[in-house]
Amino acid sequence: MNPYRLLASLLLVAAPAVSAFEFKSVGAPSVILYDTPSPKGTKMYVAPRGMPLQVVSSYGDWVKVRDANGELAWTEAKGLSARRNVIVRTPGAKVFAGPDENAQVLMTADKGVVLELVDPTALAWIRVRHRDGINGYVRSNDIWGL
Structure with missing residues (x-):
């Protein structure tokens, strides 16, 4: 295989890994952050309106987020806003x-x-x-x- 074509293929595969992080903000008056993607999970804390959160992954109507302290938690996607x-x-x-x-x-x-x-x-x-x-x-x- 042509070495340039191989390099181009590797760069295309790696491109998603270097994409920008997805951030959202709490859009509801507040959201509850849980340890699992379920309201039956343990409540970790309440995030106030406007708090920025990094979206790590999604699972149905739930998103796994990271806060400014690096803590990971789950919350319902409907409580987040695209406003940054x-x-x-x-x-x-x-x-x-x-x-x-x-x-x-x-x-x-x-x-x-x-x-x-x-x-x-x-x-x-x-x-x-x-x-x-x-x-x-x-x-x-x-x-x-x-």
Whole structure:
């Protein structure tokens, strides 16, 4: 077999493994996270509205999700929204007026603050919106949910 064709075939097989993660946010007022895909499972905790979750897999009407702490759990898919939020993971993360550390600081966000993701295609600087209406940019390494 042609070595270039073999390489192309291997890249096509590997492509799904390098695709972007799927993230959703809690769309209901809150959702219960279980240890199994069933309401008869053990309730682990309640995730509040807006909390970002990484979708790991699906099973019927249930999705297995990972939270910002790396914990895995199951929840009903109907409680999640395609709206994208991120969560601050660095204490005192700064939200800047522009994608530059020399830009004006609009606010400082505590660890755990949820921000709406405005531009999901950005890489180093992420455009976000706080629930109080503040729009700005945060460094990607200060947040989780991308």
